[in-house]
Amino acid sequence: MPPILEIRGLEARVDDKPILRGIDLTVNPGEVHAIMGPNGSGKSTLAQVLAGRETYAVTAGEVHYLGADLLTRAPEERAREGLFLAFQYPVEIAGVSNVYLLKAALNAARRHRGEPELDAMDFLALVRGKLKAMEMPEDLIYRSVNEGFSGGEKKRNEILQMALLEPKLAILDEADSGLDIDALQVVARGINALRAPGRAMIVVTHYQRLLDYVVPDFVHVLSQGRIVRSGGKELALELESRGYGWIDDAAPAAVRAQ
Amino acid sequence: MDTDTTHIDELISREYAHGFVTDIEADSVPPGLSEDVIRLISAKKNEPPFMLEWRLDAYRHWLTMREPDWSSIGHPPIDYQDIVYYSAPKAKKDGPKSLDEVDPELLRVYEKLGVPLKEREALAGVAVDAVFDSVSVGTTFKSRLAELGIIFCAFSEAVQEHPELVRQYLGSVVPRGDNFFAALNSAVFTDGSFCYIPKGVRCPMELSTYFRINAKDSGQFERTLIIADEGAYVSYLEGCTAPMRDENQLHAAVVELVALERAHIKYSTVQNWYPGDRDGKGGIYNFVTKRGDCRGAHSHIAWTQVETGSAITWKYPSCILRGDNSVGTFHSVALTNHRQQADTGTKMIHIGRNTRSTIVSKGISAGRGSNAYRGLVKVLKTAEGARNYTQCDSLLVGDRCAAHTFPYIEVRNPTAKVEHEASTSRIGEEQLFYCRQRGLSAEDAVSMIVNGFCKEVFKELPMEFAVEAQKLLGVSLEGSVG
Numbered sequence: 001m002p003p004i005l006e007i008r009g010l011e012a013r014v015d016d017k018p019i020l021r022g023i024d025l026t027v028n029p030g031e032v033h034a035i036m037g038p039n040g041s042g043k044s045t046l047a048q049v050l051a052g053r054e055t056y057a058v059t060a061g062e063v064h065y066l067g068a069d070l071l072t073r074a075p076e077e078r079a080r081e082g083l084f085l086a087f088q089y090p091v092e093i094a095g096v097s098n099v100y101l102l103k104a105a106l107n108a109a110r111r112h113r114g115e116p117e118l119d120a121m122d123f124l125a126l127v128r129g130k131l132k133a134m135e136m137p138e139d140l141i142y143r144s145v146n147e148g149f150s151g152g153e154k155k156r157n158e159i160l161q162m163a164l165l166e167p168k169l170a171i172l173d174e175a176d177s178g179l180d181i182d183a184l185q186v187v188a189r190g191i192n193a194l195r196a197p198g199r200a201m202i203v204v205t206h207y208q209r210l211l212d213y214v215v216p217d218f219v220h221v222l223s224q225g226r227i228v229r230s231g232g233k234e235l236a237l238e239l240e241s242r243g244y245g246w247i248d249d250a251a252p253a254a255v256r257a258q
Numbered sequence: 259m260d261t262d263t264t265h266i267d268e269l270i271s272r273e274y275a276h277g278f279v280t281d282i283e284a285d286s287v288p289p290g291l292s293e294d295v296i297r298l299i300s301a302k303k304n305e306p307p308f309m310l311e312w313r314l315d316a317y318r319h320w321l322t323m324r325e326p327d328w329s330s331i332g333h334p335p336i337d338y339q340d341i342v343y344y345s346a347p348k349a350k351k352d353g354p355k356s357l358d359e360v361d362p363e364l365l366r367v368y369e370k371l372g373v374p375l376k377e378r379e380a381l382a383g384v385a386v387d388a389v390f391d392s393v394s395v396g397t398t399f400k401s402r403l404a405e406l407g408i409i410f411c412a413f414s415e416a417v418q419e420h421p422e423l424v425r426q427y428l429g430s431v432v433p434r435g436d437n438f439f440a441a442l443n444s445a446v447f448t449d450g451s452f453c454y455i456p457k458g459v460r461c462p463m464e465l466s467t468y469f470r471i472n473a474k475d476s477g478q479f480e481r482t483l484i485i486a487d488e489g490a491y492v493s494y495l496e497g498c499t500a501p502m503r504d505e506n507q508l509h510a511a512v513v514e515l516v517a518l519e520r521a522h523i524k525y526s527t528v529q530n531w532y533p534g535d536r537d538g539k540g541g542i543y544n545f546v547t548k549r550g551d552c553r554g555a556h557s558h559i560a561w562t563q564v565e566t567g568s569a570i571t572w573k574y575p576s577c578i579l580r581g582d583n584s585v586g587t588f589h590s591v592a593l594t595n596h597r598q599q600a601d602t603g604t605k606m607i608h609i610g611r612n613t614r615s616t617i618v619s620k621g622i623s624a625g626r627g628s629n630a631y632r633g634l635v636k637v638l639k640t641a642e643g644a645r646n647y648t649q650c651d652s653l654l655v656g657d658r659c660a661a662h663t664f665p666y667i668e669v670r671n672p673t674a675k676v677e678h679e680a681s682t683s684r685i686g687e688e689q690l691f692y693c694r695q696r697g698l699s700a701e702d703a704v705s706m707i708v709n710g711f712c713k714e715v716f717k718e719l720p721m722e723f724a725v726e727a728q729k730l731l732g733v734s735l736e737g738s739v740g
């Protein structure tokens with residue numbers, strides 16, 4: 001099977017400030033890649049660039065998603081093609097009910113695939129099932145999108161959306177931050193439920209505790225806009241005990257010089 | 259982030275769909291205003307002497323008045339001698355006796371606007387009075403309404419057929435000299451709708467007037483008078499459009515509502531006059547006086563408005579809560595885009611005991627639009643136990659638009675309770691990106707957010723109108739994605 005995602009020499013900047021400085025990464029079907037790295041190293045930027053955020057200008061490199069060029073496509077096209085980003089900071093949208101957004105999102109993807117839109121009854125049945133799995137009370141979907149949600153509720157809501165949309169590539173940007181121990185398990189279960197041979201995931205996290213539940217096939221360390229180290233799941237354990245200091249020492253000289 | 263601003267701007271750029279001009283022969287008086295012009299208008303309409311006197315009185319009063327300058331709007335001076343005060347599509351013989359005799363060209367205009375006037379094709383459950391420039395060109399379902407004793411006709415017809423009602427109520431809510439524009443309207447108003455619902459009758463269909471400005475340089479000065487007698491109910495809708503022209507055109511209407519004991523009047527407006535182009539060239543100046551008088555105990559007047567058009571909107575639909583236990587409500591959505599300006603709101607005057615009022619105002623500013631809410635809640639000494647709740651929300655699209663809120667509260671009775679809540683939010687690039695990441699197009703995302711913002715007001719509109727209003731906001735915010 002061809003890779004789901006292929007990133008070659010990706011560079012991106014914001015306001016002339018380089019943030020991604022040459023990223024190479026290949027993600028095959030069925031794989032889970034964890035991306036770790038210090039604050040400000042560019043993890044969220046990479047996630048946002050893949051999702052099509054226009055704030056960041058791509059200045060070099062190319063990205064192929066399911067064999068086709070990704071970077072020329074609008075964010076909504078990428079989404080409808082099965083690329084999902086769980087945001088590190090989900091935004092609040094006053095006045096728009098969560099369930100309305102969920103339904104609009106699902107039907108946009110279904111239309112794109114040439115499938116009929118789900119009617120209200122079928123949709124509700126589907127959502128109720130997912131809510132249960134996420135241990136979320138039903139009233140959360142009738143509230144305005146993320147408005148007044150607690151930190152943990154916001155994160156669960158992202159995973160709920162993912163569960164409903166069943167993406168081919170899910171990019172989870174710190175899906176675990178701010179979660180209590182029980183919530184962490186629920187979120188991890190939600191993520192694992194979606195693991196399948198045809199799908200792939202990129203899991204951005206700072207902590208081994210998520211990777212205890214969602215065991216990655218590969219771990220990459222991002223530092224100053226480059227992947228400076230890649231390995232198996234044991235790399236995360238090593239980072240947990242030793243921090244990022246030893247990696248920086250091992251980083252290419254050019255990176256260290258800046 | 260300049261790119262984000264342009265992106266949102268493109269989203270909200272709009273095409274005005276009703277901008278066509280109809281080539282129809284018109285009977286107009288030359289531009290300018292004088293006692294002679296007023297006499298001419300009155301003669302053309304074959305009015306009884308009391309009407310002419312009324313107009314001349316208003317005119318003389320108007321001459322002593324000055325254009326108001328207290329609102330937050332700005333515009334170049336209006337030359338009142340440059341306006342055509344009467345323009346009517348030329349009638350074949352003596353003017354249409356029934357809808358079958360209406361010029362087919364005119365019927366096509368209304369069809370194109372989505373307001374079919376032929377009763378067979380007409381919207382089920384909506385009776386329409388169509389006003390083209392200065393005159394009413396036809397009213398549907400008239401005879402069916404007459405069976406219930408309901409009078410629904412052109413204002414000029416009411417002057418002929420029901421002079422006693424007109425005489426009794428005209429100017430009883432908005433006096434001739436009330437304000438500059440109301441005085442002007444009283445002097446030169448040409449047509450509009452008249453409606454009387456007799457005691458205890460619940461009007462079985464929505465009554466509606468559709469206003470269309472077509473002629474160049476003409477102003478539209480219509481007058482609407484609705485009277486709901488004791489225990490009567492009526493829901494009335496008003497829609498408006500105008501062609502795209504580079505010149506500004508003046509629209510100065512007066513609407514008077516009278517609700518007697520236990521009567522209930524719902525008055526809904528979807529205003530979509532031509533707003534002018536991107537740079538603020540052209541468009542309608544919409545200076546309107548709308549006021550309802552809850553004259554009887556337990557009466558209820560509800561104003562609902564969706565204002566998306568006009569270069570300048572200046573209007574404050576108000577309620578005088580005279581009857582004990584009477585209720586006034588005001589629900590408003592006002593959208594300004596590009597260089598549009600809106601200064602709108604309401605006045606709730608509590609006079610009777612236990613009178614209640616609710617104000618929900620939603621202002622949306624986009625482009626370089628400017629939107630002001632101006633509201634007065636006045637509780638007189640007599641208004642024991644009066645209650646008001648005001649909620650005033652502003653939504654900004656992009657970062658070059660403006661929103662202002664001016665609540666005025668005057669309370670002279672210590673038992674009154676007045677509550678005011680206000681909020682401002684902005685549709686930012688972050689929200690749009692979030693929605694697009696979920697597969698929604700940017701247009702859909704904006705209209706979803708805007709509709710969510712307006713939902714409390716839309717649910718006050720009659721069904722057909724709610725759909726129309728949603729579409730209208732959609733069109734107003736439509737554009738290409740950059």
Ligand SMILES: Nc1ncnc2c1ncn2[C@@H]1O[C@H](COP(=O)(O)OP(=O)(O)OP(=O)(O)O)[C@@H](O)[C@H]1O
Nearest residue numbers: 014019037038039040041042043044045046055088
């Ligand atoms: N819109 C922006 N404008 C200016 N600088 C930005 C912008 N977005 C990101 N940056 C900068 O780019 C760098 C990388 O940010 P990014 O959010 O990708 O880091 P991160 O690895 O996700 O960090 P964290 O672990 O704290 O979430 C930071 O220095 C940040 O300040």
Ligand SMILES: [Mg+2]
Nearest residue numbers: 043044045088
């Ligand atoms: Mg981050």
